[in-house]
Amino acid sequence: MTNSDAPAAVARTLAHLAPPRPLPTALDSDLAALRRGAAAWVAGDLAEKRALLPELRRATLAAAAEWVAAACAVKRIDPESPAAGEEWSSGPYAVITATSALEKTLRTLERGGTPLTDRRVGRAPQGRIAVRAFPYLPKDVVLTGYSADVWLRHGVSIEDARAGIAGALRDRDRAPLVTAVLGAGNITGIPALDVLTALYQEASAAVVKLNPVNARVGGALRAAFAPAIERDLVRIVEGDNEVGQALIHHPDVDRIHITGSRSSHDTIVFGADPDREERRREQRPVLDKPISSELGGVGPVIVVPGGADGARDRDRWTDNDLDTVARGIATERLHNSGFNCIATQLVVIPAEWEHADALVAKLRGHLAAAPPRTAYYPGAAERRDAAVAGHPDAVSLGGDPLAARALVDHLDPVDESEPLFTTEVFGPVLGVVRVPSSPARDGALDPAAFLDAAVAFCNARLAGTLGAGIVIHPRTRRALRGALDAAIATLEYGTVGVNCWVGPLFGMPGATWGAFPGHEVHEVGSGIGVVHNALLLDPAHVERTVGHGPWHPTPTPLWSVDNRTxxxxxxxxxxxxxxxxxxxxxxxxxxxxxxxxx
Incomplete structure (x- = not known):
């Protein structure tokens, strides 16, 4: 910057740092009430905190139909169509099961126990502790065949884990806190689950500013959280960016949590003026409060070939196998019309695999055959066009004609500027990249060598560290033994699903959800911190959640876009x-x- 540029830059900074628009008087009063409610919450015992949960569960059930109807109206879904099932399962159902899991944890703590007592505790690579997080409740029987473990960070012992459980909630001497939750605009259950995280993981009251896309759901959410609102623990408001800015900088707000984009995060932390990037590079935030975040990214699924013991790969994969995998990946891309931070955006397959073309053909068929959905989220068409630009062979596969589904094959794995590697599309676009691995051996690919190459590709080339999938035949999995766990440990993602999309793992309340640890506000990646976490593990102890599912799921998963009921x-x-x-x-x-x- 030259000296002549300095006055203008200072003026821009001062303009940005000027006090935000005052909050409406009623909301200002709400924050004062939340401060009082937070003090009472901290001082209360575990029995009082547990007693709120069944009240929230009953209120959520009572508000569920209104909630789903409002969400369907936002997304232009017929509430009597199968797509409405997504709104039930990712909205009221997710919140209800979270309250049940938290209640179980608190009841155990009240008795002087720990939720780890009845949990399967195993070992992950390099001596990590793995805690079984799902199933946790008797009613989890509805997902027979699925499991999830929370891997603790290297060096965290089981004794450390026990001592750290519900640390904030059990500390009755801590200062009362108010968290501003800036809600997501896609899945309506996200801000509701973030409120539960604030209350029970952070021991904080919460004010939720809904994303304008989901503002219509505000009435139902207020009904669902009425017991917490009556205790001055929660407020749920609608408003524009100026209301959000006023909340963020209000003296009665102590911390921020955002679900959204990295751009939104950086605007909050470093400002909206043209000098934002300079401040970010120089690590000079304008925000003077802690912020946690979940910011999405480019989600990959790695498809591992068979043949680890020298048998030819075609002896390991049937046409039915290929169809099942393609059907699952189509759902991973098209659930919620593609507007998911947890969506699979990239399929990573072996360049030399004899089934590569067949799998891509199956993907094309399932993407095209999926029921039509409206691309309701703002900016979908522009993001879709930017993602397929420069790919004349991209295939359009129906859906909303304004933002048609697209499949882009033969992406160059060494192209560091490829948009499908560097930018979350947030829409119904799926890419395929064929990654070379070691030379074929006796006519069969080496799955371990490919898995290592694919993990290295994902870690080095793809933006974000939120969620990743691995598809692997059971026989190949058995042949690899510990090599699969070693690959998972090397894969730098906060949630990894093996033969299971990370979407249902997001809804397992005992599991944790968040980016791979290690990000800071100036290089935030997919975010900082974890949410959900009904076991109330110390977030500083958590590395990731690893889930497993069946090779051929039966029945059709509830979240599948072609589930007709x-x-x-x-x-x-x-x-x-x-x-x-x-x-x-x-x-x-x-x-x-x-x-x-x-």
Whole structure:
């Protein structure tokens, strides 16, 4: 910067740092009430904090139909169509199961125990501790065949983990806190789950500023959280960016949590003026409060070939295998019309694999055959066009004609500027990259060598560290033994799903959700901190969640975009999860049996 530039730069900075627009008087009063509520929350015992959870569960169940109807209206979904099942399962159902899991944890703590007592505790690579986080509740039987473990960071012992559980919630001498939650605009359950994280992981009251896209759901969320609102622990508000800025900088707000984009995060931390990037590089934030975040990224799925023992690969994968995998990946891209931070954006396959073309053809077919959905999220068409620009062979596959589904094959694995590697599309675009590995051996690929090459590619080339998948045949998995766990340990993502999309792992309340640890505000990547975490592990102890699913899932997963009864099943499961009375048992058994039968 030259001396002549300095006055203008100072003026821009001062303009940005000028006090934000004052909050409306009512909201200013709300923050004062939250400060008082936070003080009472900290001072209360575990029994009081546990008692709120069944109240929230009942209120959420009562508000569930209104909640889903509002979400369907936002996304232009017929509430009687299968797509409405996504709104039941990722909204009220997710919150209800989270309250049940937290209640179990607090009840155990009240008795002087630890939730780790009845958890399977194993070992992950390099001496890490792995804690079984799912299944956690008896009602988790609805997802038979799925499991999830939280891997603790290297060097954290089981004694450390036990001592760190619910540390904030058990500290009745800590200062009261108010967290401003800047809610996501895609999945309506995200801000609600973030409130539970604030209350129970951080022991903080929360004011939620809904993303304008989801503002219509505000009434239902206020009904669901009415018991916490009555205790002056929660407020849920709508408003524009100026309201958000006023909240962020208000003296009665102590910390911030955002679910959104890296750009939004950096604007909050380093300012909105043209000097933002300079301040970020120089690590000069304008925000003087702690901030946690979940910011998405480019989600990959690595498809591992077979043949570890020298058998030819074609003996390991059938046409049905290829179809099942392609069907699953299509859902990973198209769930919520593609507007998911947890969506799979890139399929990583071996360049030399004899099934590569067949898998891509299956992907093309399932993407095209999926039910049509509106690309409701603002900017979808522009992001889609930017993602496929420079790829004349990109294939359009239906969906919303304003932002059609696209498949882009043969991406160059060494192209550091490829947009599908560097930018989260946040829309229905799927890329395929064929990564070379070691030369074929006796006519068969070496799956371990490919897995190592694919992990190195993802770590080096792809933006973000939020979630990744690995697809691997059970026989190949057995042949690799510890090499698979070693590859997972090297893969720098906060959630890894093996034969399981990370989407359902997001909804498992005992699991943790967040970016791979190590980011800082000036290089925030996919974010800082973890949410959900119903076991109330110390966030500083957590490295990642690793989930596992069945090779051929049966029945059709509830989250699958081609599940034709998901709206009916998801509503029934929500009501089953929310009703703990004995009278609900027959209907619950019938619901589970119906789902398991498919």
């Amino acid at each position: 998901s709206h009916v099943t998801a509503e029934r499961l929500t009501r089953f999860a929310g009703d703990g009375s004995a009278s609900a048992l027959p209907a619950a058994v019938a619901t589970i049996a119906s789902y398991v039968r498919g």
